[in-house]
Amino acid sequence: MSDWYTGEIPIFSGNYAPVGWEFCDGRSMQITTFEILYALIGVTYGGDGVTTFKLPNLNQTLSIGQGVGLTNRTMCKRLGEADSVRLSRV
Template sequence: MSDWYVGEIRIFAGNYAPVGWEFCDGRNMPIYNFEALFALIGVTYGGDGQTTFKLPNLNQTLPIGQGQGVGMSNRTLGQRLGEAATTLTAATIPAHQHAIFSTKADASSVNPGPSMQLAAIEQTPTASNFYDNGAAPATAIKAFSASALNTAGGSLSHENRMPSLALTYIIATNGIFPTRP
């Protein structure tokens, strides 16, 4: 007699599922060959419930406990959540500010760059904006040139996983049928 329960999931360091166990890879299983396991998990992970059911799929997935911890969201058996990659947008990053550095010296270029600072408009009839060396009068406050601040980032998704080690998850297809208390 075995000392494990039908439906028990274990982590296994081998690249095969031992006799009486199957990979937790989401595969369809015939109910007639695995009636005890079907009686426990039903179609929680998929299948038609008439001739097939699916095993849990833990490929590239971290298992979490079902239920609701104090101050946490409720997680139901079989619920999938999370994403392997995510794209950050301005709306999803914390609010923050960027410093803008400037000088009181007259502007000497119309082109912003890594070694340039915002500068004062030259007091000439031709000054036009902060990166100008004289094109319009400096009689009023002027808006930044469109080229004064550039967009940063590429809006690409990035890997969103903690450091991990790939191992094999297996589920017992025979053994002790667990009884309810």
């Protein structure tokens, strides 16, 4: 797919952010530079709401979706613990 939605969080395995993308690392962004994104997420993830807002921080986490028939989840709530599960080959 060549068209992305503003605010979409795709899975990407590179060690760089492609042109026009940002890392979901909790960084603070200028509202005047990213007005459309700010209009979508506001200060959901932090920021002062006057000059800055923050991106979600997905470091050592995984995003989960909401939907009909799924467990109710609170937006932005962290679940689980980093490094608490060991995956192994059977």
